[in-house]
Amino acid sequence: MDEAGPEGAGLISDSVDGRLSVEEWNRLRQMRFPKRRSEWLSGRLAAKKLIAMCVPGMENVPFAKITIANSATGAPYARTADKILPIQLSISHREGWAAASVSLNTGIGQGIDLEWVEDHPLSFYEDFFTTDEVRTLKNYAAEQRAWAGSLMWSAKEAVLKALGQGLSVDTRAVEVLHIAENPMDGWGNVELRVANFNEERWFGFWRNQGQHVLTLAVRGAKTRPEIKQAG
Ligand SMILES: CC(C)(COP(=O)(O)OP(=O)(O)OC[C@H]1O[C@@H](n2cnc3c(N)ncnc32)[C@H](O)[C@@H]1OP(=O)(O)O)[C@@H](O)C(=O)NCCC(=O)NCCS
Numbered sequence: 001m002d003e004a005g006p007e008g009a010g011l012i013s014d015s016v017d018g019r020l021s022v023e024e025w026n027r028l029r030q031m032r033f034p035k036r037r038s039e040w041l042s043g044r045l046a047a048k049k050l051i052a053m054c055v056p057g058m059e060n061v062p063f064a065k066i067t068i069a070n071s072a073t074g075a076p077y078a079r080t081a082d083k084i085l086p087i088q089l090s091i092s093h094r095e096g097w098a099a100a101s102v103s104l105n106t107g108i109g110q111g112i113d114l115e116w117v118e119d120h121p122l123s124f125y126e127d128f129f130t131t132d133e134v135r136t137l138k139n140y141a142a143e144q145r146a147w148a149g150s151l152m153w154s155a156k157e158a159v160l161k162a163l164g165q166g167l168s169v170d171t172r173a174v175e176v177l178h179i180a181e182n183p184m185d186g187w188g189n190v191e192l193r194v195a196n197f198n199e200e201r202w203f204g205f206w207r208n209q210g211q212h213v214l215t216l217a218v219r220g221a222k223t224r225p226e227i228k229q230a231g
Pocket of ligand 1: 157164
């Protein structure tokens with residue numbers, strides 16, 4: 001994870017040159033809104049730090065030689081001057097923080113999502129959640145409902161990113177069946193059902209990070225994947 005905040009905003013100066021490729025630098029210059037620039041930038045830096053730490057052969061490659069670009073659907077990928085890295089990358093940014101996740105096995109898809117824990121009116125949940133999810137949510141004590149609702153929403157977005165599809169898919173096609181509140185190494189499990197992708201095994205994870213909740217959805221793994229956390 002990488003914090004945008006005042007530090008991230010401050011990075012949007014000449015000092016950032018060494019960390020962005022020319023293409024990224026040009027893209028950053030076209031962004032008008034400071035918040036978007038700051039979060040976009042910290043997403044790039046979080047992804048590059050992660051790549052340097054996890055991807056074999058990338059530990060000594062200067063950040064400016066790596067471009068984090070987006071496919072036509074918006075899904076991020078990483079490349080150097082001569083190749084697209086054989087990894088699957090995901091990025092999320094929210095309220096001054098960014099998170100990135102990487103799978104070194106492209107047969108295993110994953111998506112990460114960072115949400116700010118906040119409550120929404122019941123009508124929001126009724127529009128975007130399944131009937132069972134709304135029922136589950138109502139069973140939470142009032143003070144836990146914002147957390148559970150934000151986590152469920154985040155898990156849906158993480159799945160949609162793992163599918164490479166984003167919000168073009170009906171959020172009710174992804175159902176959170178159960179949130180296990182017994183984190184192991186800081187990560188709790190989320191049980192997921194994904195319509196039309198039921199033949200795949202899905203693993204969901206969550207963790208609290210200050211006022212944020214972070215979720216990770218993994219598809220295509222035969223057994224529970226091992227999560228290695230960096231930073
Ligand atoms: C992908 C999506 C779920 C992102 O969720 P979000 O909570 O708004 O934003 P997050 O910060 O968590 O994620 C943004 C990142 O998701 C990634 N992303 C975008 N589209 C993606 C896709 N189709 N698949 C996987 N990842 C995607 C990008 O890396 C993006 O960050 P970047 O632009 O800095 O590279 C959502 O924005 C979306 O569906 N976008 C595409 C469709 C769209 O724009 N619809 C209009 C709004 S309804």
